[in-house]
Amino acid sequence: MNERQTSDVRWVQLVERVRSGRDQRAFAELFGHFAPRVKAFLMKSGADASLAEECAQEVMATVWHKAHLFDPERASVATWVFTIARNRRIDALRKQRRPEPEDLPWGPEHEPDQSETIALQQESEQLGRALAALPDNQRMLIERAYFGELSHSEIAAETGLPLGTIKSRIRLALERLRHEMK
Amino acid sequence: MKKTMTTTIKHHLTDDLLMAYAAGNLPEAFSLVVATHVSLCDECRARLMEYEAVGGAVLDDAPECAMAEDSFAATMRLIDGMPADERIETSAMVRHDGNAVFPQPLRDYVGGDAEAVRWKSLGGRIRQAVLPTSKEASVRLLYIPAGMAMPDHGHKGMELTMVLQGAFEDDEGLYARGDVEVANEEMEHTPVAAPGPDCICLVATDAPLKFSGLLPRIAQPFIGI
Numbered sequence: 001m002n003e004r005q006t007s008d009v010r011w012v013q014l015v016e017r018v019r020s021g022r023d024q025r026a027f028a029e030l031f032g033h034f035a036p037r038v039k040a041f042l043m044k045s046g047a048d049a050s051l052a053e054e055c056a057q058e059v060m061a062t063v064w065h066k067a068h069l070f071d072p073e074r075a076s077v078a079t080w081v082f083t084i085a086r087n088r089r090i091d092a093l094r095k096q097r098r099p100e101p102e103d104l105p106w107g108p109e110h111e112p113d114q115s116e117t118i119a120l121q122q123e124s125e126q127l128g129r130a131l132a133a134l135p136d137n138q139r140m141l142i143e144r145a146y147f148g149e150l151s152h153s154e155i156a157a158e159t160g161l162p163l164g165t166i167k168s169r170i171r172l173a174l175e176r177l178r179h180e181m182k
Numbered sequence: 183m184k185k186t187m188t189t190t191i192k193h194h195l196t197d198d199l200l201m202a203y204a205a206g207n208l209p210e211a212f213s214l215v216v217a218t219h220v221s222l223c224d225e226c227r228a229r230l231m232e233y234e235a236v237g238g239a240v241l242d243d244a245p246e247c248a249m250a251e252d253s254f255a256a257t258m259r260l261i262d263g264m265p266a267d268e269r270i271e272t273s274a275m276v277r278h279d280g281n282a283v284f285p286q287p288l289r290d291y292v293g294g295d296a297e298a299v300r301w302k303s304l305g306g307r308i309r310q311a312v313l314p315t316s317k318e319a320s321v322r323l324l325y326i327p328a329g330m331a332m333p334d335h336g337h338k339g340m341e342l343t344m345v346l347q348g349a350f351e352d353d354e355g356l357y358a359r360g361d362v363e364v365a366n367e368e369m370e371h372t373p374v375a376a377p378g379p380d381c382i383c384l385v386a387t388d389a390p391l392k393f394s395g396l397l398p399r400i401a402q403p404f405i406g407i
Contacts, residue, residue: 128243174236
């Protein structure tokens with residue numbers, strides 16, 4: 001087992017330690033991994049270095065305060081951090097509200113089921129490997145769609161590829177990811 | 183598998199919309215329709231979670247950008263300094279209310295459920311209420327009495343129509359509670375509210391609607407469609 005295969009479960013344990021024990025060492029480890037990635041994400045979305053630094057700190061502070069809302073049966077820690085960073089970007093860079101769906105009736109307080117948690121975290125690791133294994137042009141388009149704050153038509157304008165090609169490549173890449181997950 | 187609501191939703195969101203919402207790249211008006219639909223649709227919720235998982239994988243795989251030297255200490259100070267009320271999550275604690283006509287994200291914009299809407303007449307018993315969002319796109323509630331036709335219209339951009347109460351029918355089919363119609367520029371349609379309860383829809387557009395029938399063009403700037 002390599003580091004990649006065990007890391008997602010490790011992140012879940014660290015968030016659990018932040019939630020239950022306000023554990024600063026666990027938080028420092030999460031910070032070391034995620035804060036620089038969140039900062040890079042915000043800079044690619046158009047924030048300058050100081051705004052990205054400020055927002056990345058706020059995102060990590062949210063991770064601390066909302067650790068009790070993280071549900072390891074529904075998402076990896078990376079996905080949860082991504083949604084917090086995305087919402088911060090919408091608020092700080094786009095100056096918009098973010099309508100969120102109603103939470104499911106069972107809510108986040110139920111006792112997490114260990115086997116469901118592990119299954120979800122393994123799936124997420126598989127997804128990470130599948131993403132890394134995509135051909136460069138497909139992976140680049142997916143990263144652009146999530147990071148560059150570009151619509152498909154803006155990606156088309158920037159890459160010179162027809163919009164239909166962009167859409168079919170993204171679809172192909174996502175189908176490939178789904179296939180890898182099976 | 184946990185399944186909490188049995189849905190009869192037949193018309194779903196497209197992959198493009200779900201991915202753009204997951205990535206945070208949709209105008210607010212469209213995001214409101216997506217959030218409202220996902221609140222009622224387990225299938226689209228599951229697809230949305232997949233797209234968010236892709237976002238997580240992209241973030242995890244991303245290059246790093248070094249944080250400032252005192253960054254961790256600054257973040258701990260930020261944590262200590264946050265007022266107590268900011269520590270309480272609001273949006274993620276949003277609760278399902280089985281009796282409401284409007285799912286919670288829509289209630290947030292209306293300031294209540296269906297009875298709280300401040301309707302304005304469009305003539306012919308058709309009413310609308312424009313909801314406040316960012317300017318790149320607009321979103322409104324439309325109230326169409328059963329059996330009445332919506333004004334004939336085409337689109338310059340994209341239009342999302344989601345049914346909250348009653349149903350409507352057009353060339354594409356029958357749309358009932360929870361269903362979303364995704365219309366593009368090529369489409370010219372005349373939705374008719376089906377018999378039964380009056381139809382309430384949530385409609386988002388990124389360009390003004392072009393009416394070709396009932397409403398004279400000149401009235402458009404005044405009614406805000």
